[in-house]
Amino acid sequence: MKSTLDKSQAPNALTFSLLRLLTDGKFHSGELLARQLGISRASVSNALRGVESYGLNLYSVRGRGYCLNNPPQWLDAECIVAQMGERGKNFRIEVLDCADSSNTLLLQRAKPDIANGGAPGGTVLAVEWQSGGRGRLGRTWHSGLGNALTFSLLWRFGCGLSSLSGLSLAAGVALIRALRVLGIQSAQLKWPNDVLGNGGKFAGILIEAQGDVLGPSAVVIGIGLNLSLQQQVLRRIGQPVSSLADMLADASAVPERNHLLAVILPELEDVLQDFTVNGFAALRAEWQNYHGFQDQPVQLLLPDGSRVAGIVRGVADDGALELETMHEIRRFNVGEVSLRGAEHAAA
Ligand code: ATP
Numbered sequence: 562m563k564s565t566l567d568k569s570q571a572p573n574a575l576t577f578s579l580l581r582l583l584t585d586g587k588f589h590s591g592e593l594l595a596r597q598l599g600i601s602r603a604s605v606s607n608a609l610r611g612v613e614s615y616g617l618n619l620y621s622v623r624g625r626g627y628c629l630n631n632p633p634q635w636l637d638a639e640c641i642v643a644q645m646g647e648r649g650k651n652f653r654i655e656v657l658d659c660a661d662s663s664n665t666l667l668l669q670r671a672k673p674d675i676a677n678g679g680a681p682g683g684t685v686l687a688v689e690w691q692s693g694g695r696g697r698l699g700r701t702w703h704s705g706l707g708n709a710l711t712f713s714l715l716w717r718f719g720c721g722l723s724s725l726s727g728l729s730l731a732a733g734v735a736l737i738r739a740l741r742v743l744g745i746q747s748a749q750l751k752w753p754n755d756v757l758g759n760g761g762k763f764a765g766i767l768i769e770a771q772g773d774v775l776g777p778s779a780v781v782i783g784i785g786l787n788l789s790l791q792q793q794v795l796r797r798i799g800q801p802v803s804s805l806a807d808m809l810a811d812a813s814a815v816p817e818r819n820h821l822l823a824v825i826l827p828e829l830e831d832v833l834q835d836f837t838v839n840g841f842a843a844l845r846a847e848w849q850n851y852h853g854f855q856d857q858p859v860q861l862l863l864p865d866g867s868r869v870a871g872i873v874r875g876v877a878d879d880g881a882l883e884l885e886t887m888h889e890i891r892r893f894n895v896g897e898v899s900l901r902g903a904e905h906a907a908a
Contacts, residue, residue: 575598579598584632584633588626589628594627618630636818640819641822644823645826662783663687667686680715681717685822714829719837725770726841727880730750730752731844732782732829734848745758752873759808789805848876857873861884869884872884872885
């Protein structure tokens, strides 16, 4: 699978330390930065070389030093927990500077071994920089540094994998609820795992699970969400995309990343608890209210390369898509089926 950038170019720990020192958006001389970290000026210069490729604007001015324009809002586990109040106790949040993919790492941590039973439900890994962010079917999730939220939540279910159909749709409901809490009303869902706004996709959900058909099971819910999009990221994505900044008239209204996560997690918890008791059926009507293609003409791309055209009539209690074709209503399970609006059918 392709990574967001060549992994050899992924920012290292020194780069992150320097970027954090530059977060005030002021000029810092290379000499002072070097002294603060106990390294040479050449190491400063090496560690900051190429950070523009992560979507950052770093100015280097002779005689003044380095200045980060629009510095990232760094993720901070304590700050996220504090903003959740009592609900914060239900999560164990860890922020990492770099990971291949938060889903991959959390799936590894979920696995029980001889010494322990695996990470508990409610564990969250939020990652500043993913070198191998993933979408469905081996596709790549691209994001820059500081302007996207990429995290994974581990949830444990007593039931087996066979009872979890519709879970990615349920997670979509939680995301839309969270966005509404934040005053973002225009987001819509696309079956099975995308969130759309302003004519493009701005968030994706990737659910991966471990366990037995009969249970118990451990599920990792990975979410990538664009707060704003940098050119470096935008040009790697082969479909219409957007971001919260595109959806809000006032770019300064884009929520701070820690706040965004503090709002999303309790919404996910509510939805997952509901799903545990009632399955997706309890969320189905709400999902359809947020559905961007309800009663719209679409094409479905099937695993064998064929296409089926029809009108989407909604989703079933198990999350299957219901498509009205010329002859009948057909149901499609999440599997390897992709939905495209009739006007984007060639993609
Ligand atoms: P499907 O309808 O099958 O879900 P999809 O193309 O949306 O199709 P996903 O696996 O859900 O596929 O998501 C991965 C895709 O999302 C990538 O192939 C790319 O087109 C797109 N993508 C990657 N990064 C971003 C991003 N930051 N913002 C929006 N879209 C992205």
